[in-house]
Amino acid sequence: xxxxxxxxxxxxxxxxxxxxxxxxxxxxxxxxxxxxxxxxxxxxxxxxxxxxxxxxxxxxxxxxxxxxxxxxxxxxxxxxxxxxxxxxxxxxxxxxxxxxxxxxxxxxxxxxxxxxxxxxxxxxxxxxxxxxxxxxxxxxxxxxxxxxxxxxxxxxxxxxxxxxxxxxxxxxxxxxxxxxxxxxxxxxxxxxxxxxxxxxxxxxxxxxxxxxxxxxxxxxxxxxxxxxx
Amino acid sequence: xxxxxxxxxxxxxxxxxxxxxxxxxxxxxxxxxxxxxxxxxxxxxxxxxxxxxxxxxxxxxxxxxxxxxxxxxxxxxxxxxxxxxxxxxxxxxxxxxxxxxxxxxxxxxxxxxxxxxxxxxxxxxxxxxxxxxxxxxxxxxxxxxxxxxxxxxxxxxxxxxxxxxxxxxxxxxxxxxxxxxxxxxxxxxxxxxxxxxxxxxxxxxxxxxxxxxxxxxxxxxxxxxxxxxxxxxxxxxxxxxxxxxxxxxxxxxxxxxxxxxxxxxxxxxxxxxxxxxxxxxxxxxxxxxxxxxx
Numbered sequence: 001x002x003x004x005x006x007x008x009x010x011x012x013x014x015x016x017x018x019x020x021x022x023x024x025x026x027x028x029x030x031x032x033x034x035x036x037x038x039x040x041x042x043x044x045x046x047x048x049x050x051x052x053x054x055x056x057x058x059x060x061x062x063x064x065x066x067x068x069x070x071x072x073x074x075x076x077x078x079x080x081x082x083x084x085x086x087x088x089x090x091x092x093x094x095x096x097x098x099x100x101x102x103x104x105x106x107x108x109x110x111x112x113x114x115x116x117x118x119x120x121x122x123x124x125x126x127x128x129x130x131x132x133x134x135x136x137x138x139x140x141x142x143x144x145x146x147x148x149x150x151x152x153x154x155x156x157x158x159x160x161x162x163x164x165x166x167x168x169x170x171x172x173x174x175x176x177x178x179x180x181x182x183x184x185x186x187x188x189x190x191x192x193x194x195x196x197x198x199x200x201x202x203x204x205x206x207x208x209x210x211x212x213x214x215x216x217x218x219x220x221x222x223x224x225x226x227x228x229x
Numbered sequence: 230x231x232x233x234x235x236x237x238x239x240x241x242x243x244x245x246x247x248x249x250x251x252x253x254x255x256x257x258x259x260x261x262x263x264x265x266x267x268x269x270x271x272x273x274x275x276x277x278x279x280x281x282x283x284x285x286x287x288x289x290x291x292x293x294x295x296x297x298x299x300x301x302x303x304x305x306x307x308x309x310x311x312x313x314x315x316x317x318x319x320x321x322x323x324x325x326x327x328x329x330x331x332x333x334x335x336x337x338x339x340x341x342x343x344x345x346x347x348x349x350x351x352x353x354x355x356x357x358x359x360x361x362x363x364x365x366x367x368x369x370x371x372x373x374x375x376x377x378x379x380x381x382x383x384x385x386x387x388x389x390x391x392x393x394x395x396x397x398x399x400x401x402x403x404x405x406x407x408x409x410x411x412x413x414x415x416x417x418x419x420x421x422x423x424x425x426x427x428x429x430x431x432x433x434x435x436x437x438x439x440x441x442x443x444x445x446x447x448x449x450x451x452x453x454x455x456x457x458x459x460x461x462x463x464x465x466x467x468x469x470x471x472x473x474x475x476x477x478x479x480x481x482x483x484x485x486x487x488x489x490x491x492x493x494x495x496x497x498x499x500x501x502x503x504x505x506x507x508x509x510x511x512x513x514x515x516x517x518x519x520x521x522x523x
Contacts, residue, residue, distance in 0.1 A: 003331045011317050073315040075280060077332050078305045081298035222298060225283045228276060228313075 004074060004087035005094075012061055012091065019053040020098050050099045051170060054129065058092050062136055075227040085137075085221035089214060092133045096126060123203035130210025132166055134217040135159070141220040231293045233257045233379045233411035234278060239287030241277055248273050248435040250287065255411050257292075257378065260401075262426035262443070263415040264510055270435040271415040272312050275383050279309050291379060305333060308377035310385045314364040316356035322367050323352040326374065333375035341374035347396055361388040369397060373404070380404065380412045386421060394421070401425060423506040431513045439513050443506070450509045451484035455496040462494050468512050480504070480512050 009016060026049065065071070065088070074084045100122050139159050146152045168186070172193055175186040196202040235254035240247070248270045255261050265271050276282040278289050280296055289296045294303035316325045322345070330336040345352050348366040351359075359367060365388050372380065380401075386394045402425070404410050416422050422429070429446065431439040458475050466483040477496075481487040484501060491499055504512075 007317070007328050011320065068318050069313065069315045072281065072313065073317075075298075076304065076309060077329075078301045079332070080301050226281065228281050 001079065001083035001087045001090075004077075004079070004084065005090040008087070008091045009094075012064075015057050015060055016091070016095055016098070019057055019095070020102065022053065023050060023099055023102050051125075051129075054092065054096060054099065055132075057095060058133065058136075061091060066140075071227050081222040082218055085218040086214075088137060088221075089130075089133055089217065092129070096129045100126065120198050120200065120203045124197040124206040127203070127206030127208070127210035128166075128169060130207075131213045134210075134213040135162060135166070137217045138213070138220050141217070141224050145220065145223060145225045147225070230257065232290065233259075233292060234413070235288075235290045236274075236278070237288040237290075239277060239284045239289060241273055241282060241284045246270070246273075246435060248277075249284075251437060253430060253437060253440060255379075255413055257409045257411045258405070259427045260405065260412040260414060260422075260425050262422035262429040263413060263432065264417065264419065264422065264429055264514075265415075265432035266417055266514060269432045271417075271432060272383050273435075274432070275309075275311070275381050275413070275415060279307060279311075279381060280304070281311070305335075305375075306378045307381060308372035308375065308379070309381045309383075310365070310368045310372045311383050312387075314368040316364075316367065318357040319355055321353055321355055322350065322359065322363075322370075325356055325367065326352070326371060329371050330374070336375045338374075340376070341370050344370045344373055344400065347400065348393055362390060362393065365389050366393065369400075373400065378410055380410065380414075382412065383415045384417070385414070386416075386418075398425065419507040419510050429506075429510075431510065433514055446506060446509045447503065449483045449485075450504050450512075451481055451487075452502040452504055452508075453479050453481060453484060453487060453491070454498070454500040454502070455479075455491055456498045457491070457494060457496045459494070462490075464490050469515075 070088075071084075074087070075081070077084070139155075142155050143152065146155060168189075171183060171186045172190045175183045175190055193202075197206065232254040233256065236249075236251040238249075239251040240249040242248070246268075251274060263271050263274070273282060277284045278291070278296060280298055291303040292306050294300070296303055316322075317328065320328070326338075326341050330338065330341075342352075344350075345366075348370065350363055350366040350370065354363075356364070356367070365385065369385060372382075386397055389397070398421070401412060405412070405425075412425070414422050414425065423443065426443050428440065428442050430437055455477050456475050457477060464470070464479060464481070464487055466486045467479045467481045469480045471478045479487065488499065488501070
């Protein structure tokens with residue numbers, strides 16, 4: 001599996017390095033010159049930016065995978081389906097881990113927040129990222145496996161609902177009191193959710209959901225009817 | 230002896246196509262030509278074996294191991310060239326081969342380089358810049374560099390020029406000299422496989438109609454012309470029959486049987502003409518369902 005992950009990084013090094021460099025510059029700039037004056041704005045605003053960068057990288061990579069028929073390429077290798085399925089998810093997990101590390105270093109070196117808050121918030125968001133990472137793969141694999149039309153329709157409705165929930169959650173995580181007015185409609189949800197996402201229970205729930213979705217994506221990949229698409 | 234591969238009651242259905250049930254196998258050291266028109270099910274058959282498609286039912290083994298995705302060791306014995314050639318497109322041919330070499334303990338860099346030279350393949354070009362023919366060549370090099378015991382080739386020479394095609398065939402002959410290697414070669418171009426194959430399987434509409442040693446085809450199939458006045462006769466082992474007055478032309482799959490019958494019937498001016506593999510294949514695929522062996 002690690003040979004596939006290594007190949008992924010060698011192949012997509014530029015889409016890994018560029019966002020990390022951008023993130024690093026951002027943290028250095030904000031940390032040293034701005035001094036993280038408002039935790040509410042900066043913590044959520046920076047996280048939001050990271051999520052946008054992560055999303056762009058993710059969809060660029062998944063598009064290239066589809067265009068280059070990567071599943072077809074990798075399934076022929078003498079590797080188990082589980083390893084192949086997990087290797088698809090590792091790039092984003094490592095990219096996100098890179099972001100978290102930079103974020104951690106930047107915030108704790110310059111103006112430390114409560115370590116507990118940062119860890120719990122980041123665990124919650126990491127769970128969210130794991131979910132967002134696995135969902136498109138689950139969708140692709142299921143669409144290729146479900147043969148009955150009503151099952152495909154049912155899944156499509158579920159997928160669209162989950163995507164809508166994901167986008168809502170994204171705005172909930174990202175919105176701040178200084179966001180544009182239109183985005184402030186998410187503030188009440190954020191206010192009610194934040195105690196949960198920044199709690200041990202919230203972090204555990206989000207992380208468990210993320211890991212659960214990762215497991216489902218492996219399961220669905222192994223049960224695909226075809227790897228030729 | 231362990232079979233190179235075996236299909237046991239394998240079925241794969243699509244909304245508008247059904248493959249199988251397939252029941253056949255391949256002995257190590259032999260070449261099995263898999264012949265059929267476009268859309269007959271050749272590619273699907275091979276894709277089920279290599280794991281690109283999941284069969285609805287049945288079992289497939291490669292050198293005794295089930296083609297299970299969870300236990301992928303069986304793939305080490307396979308070299309596969311399919312109808313689509315997939316690579317890391319922004320990497321060079323060499324980089325793509327280096328990537329693959331990590332997964333196969335038997336991979337030989339020298340062998341890969343040697344084959345690339347023979348096929349006149351530029352390994353320093355990015356995959357996305359390679360012509361269709363060169364992509365086929367790169368797939369062939371990738372499939373052969375780890376000296377697999379079983380080669381699965383799905384129309385491997387489509388898109389490559391005649392010179393390289395001959396080179397590919399020569400390489401395949403060399404592979405066979407080692408003895409225990411097996412080749413399963415799907416094609417609809419008969420002259421290509423007729424030089425190489427020990428046996429031929431004919432497939433159409435997802436069904437295997439006929440399996441025969443290659444020699445049997447050329448030795449037993451004949452086009453026979455004869456004169457016979459009577460109409461009330463039925464010949465065994467006859468695939469097609471045309472007549473003009475009392476003059477008949479039949480194509481038969483066992484000319485000894487047909488000739489004996491004709492002699493009994495009192496046919497005159499019996500004339501036998503040998504047939505090429507290609508002519509025979511066309512007859513089998515046109516009327517394979519009616520082949521009666523006497």
